[in-house]
Amino acid sequence: MDKNTLYEALAGFNGVSDIKLESVKQEELSKQFSEVAKRIFNTGYFEVNGSRRIYPTVIEFYYHEEVEGGLEDPIMYHTNLNNKGQVDYYPFGSFNFHVSGLDVTFEKKDEYRASFLIREYDVYFLKDGAWIKDKSECRSTYIYEDMLMGLSVFDGISINWVTEQSAIEYSVTTTERKNVASYHIENNKYVKDEISNEDYKNLPDSKKTLYFSYSGKKYKKCTRQWSYHRVKL
Secondary structure, three states, X not given: XXXXXXHHHHHOOOOXXXXXXXXXXXXXXXXXXXXXXXXXXXXXXXXXXXXXXEEEEEEEEEEEEOOOOOOOOOOOOOOHHHHOOOOOOOOOOOEEEEOOEEEEEXXXXXXEEEEEEEEEEEEEEEEOOEEEEEEEEOOHHHHHHHHHOXXXXXXXXXXXXXXXXXXXXXXXXXXXXXXXXXXXXXXXXXXXXXXXXHHHHOOOHHHHOOEEEEOOEEEEEOOOOOEEEEEEO
């Protein structure tokens, strides 16, 4: 198999559970995430029944170690931590549909959970023999509609990652993940770092950028730069 495929990039992901120093963990994860993101943006797309294509343009990584003392990602849904007991590991390359959208998983049993969420994407449809861009979507949960709506279960549904070198070469930039809060431990439990609306109003503008609003509440952003954005070189 071509070494430049998404399969090879995900299979080559090793995690960082063998690294103890936090700063080194983060640096190594950034390198591995960047490699996967560049493969996604440069070497293919999701094709649905040969008639529509989904090109990810922003992806977010989630990574949680299941070893004692390992790096934890409290926001991640599919972990022993958030399910209060052992949960199965997904097969390599599995889809995980959930309330935030669609994850593609690449976990290692008894060591770590890993996935990327398709946060933003472009949609193309096949019309009169040509691929026509329909839209750019920034709402991650619309992936359910754009990937699956209108397909007949009687005709069969086929979703594949197609390897194809992009005509445009893309690099990546990084930001914090969208609507992901930082956490602290309180009474042996992870608790989101929340600030009252009144205290938020009293912050200087430079400090307000460190927070986000969700369901009428204000939370401090997680500082991990695990959101990767496609940019032209």
